[in-house]
Amino acid sequence: xxxxxxxxxxxxxxxxxxxxxxxxxxxxxxxxxxxxxxxxxxxxxxxxxxxxxxxxxxxxxxxxxxxxxxxxxxxxxxxxxxxxxxxxxxxxxxxxxxxxxxxxxxxxxxxxxxxxxxxxxxxxxxxxxxxxxxxxxxxxxxxxxxxxxxxxxxxxxxxxxxxxxxxxxxxxxxxxxxxxxxxxxxxx
Numbered sequence: 001x002x003x004x005x006x007x008x009x010x011x012x013x014x015x016x017x018x019x020x021x022x023x024x025x026x027x028x029x030x031x032x033x034x035x036x037x038x039x040x041x042x043x044x045x046x047x048x049x050x051x052x053x054x055x056x057x058x059x060x061x062x063x064x065x066x067x068x069x070x071x072x073x074x075x076x077x078x079x080x081x082x083x084x085x086x087x088x089x090x091x092x093x094x095x096x097x098x099x100x101x102x103x104x105x106x107x108x109x110x111x112x113x114x115x116x117x118x119x120x121x122x123x124x125x126x127x128x129x130x131x132x133x134x135x136x137x138x139x140x141x142x143x144x145x146x147x148x149x150x151x152x153x154x155x156x157x158x159x160x161x162x163x164x165x166x167x168x169x170x171x172x173x174x175x176x177x178x179x180x181x182x183x184x185x186x187x188x
Contacts, residue, residue, distance in 0.1 A: 066158040076150025084143025
């Protein structure tokens with residue numbers, strides 16, 4: 001009898017075990033998605049190979065897809081214009097004020113670069129004014145020495161052919177919530 005009870009207990013324990021899990025299934029593929037709509041102004045072109053601008057010297061071969069262009073030396077022009085223009089502006093304002101007050105010897109300050117040195121020869125100053133006029137003249141000459149070569153001595157560079165061409169395209173444009181129109185977009 002004891003054996004019957006223990007056997008019945010084992011049969012009950014076998015029946016109480018949880019069922020085996022179903023076999024593993026692969027994940028379903030993701031739902032198909034529509035491609036993104038084209039951009040408002042059209043799609044993007046594939047990037048062109050190579051940099052937009054390359055340094056170049058006369059006599060070197062020109063790589064395919066590039067052409068030579070002459071350009072001003074932008075760094076010299078910007079720095080020279082800022083240095084010369086700022087100092088000359090304040091010098092001319094100071095000279096105009098002095099002439100307005102009756103000191104006609106300061107009229108030479110209207111002459112760029114050499115005006116401060118001409119003023120030294122035509123007026124009486126103390127040491128501080130002399131130092132200021134000499135410094136003013138030297139800074140104006142420095143600014144002009146940067147600006148003039150930047151404008152007068154251009155550099156030649158190679159420009160990628162697709163960069164230098166202006167492109168103008170028509171594009172739809174909305175001018176309000178319920179209106180439509182046509183505009184132009186481009187690259188210059």
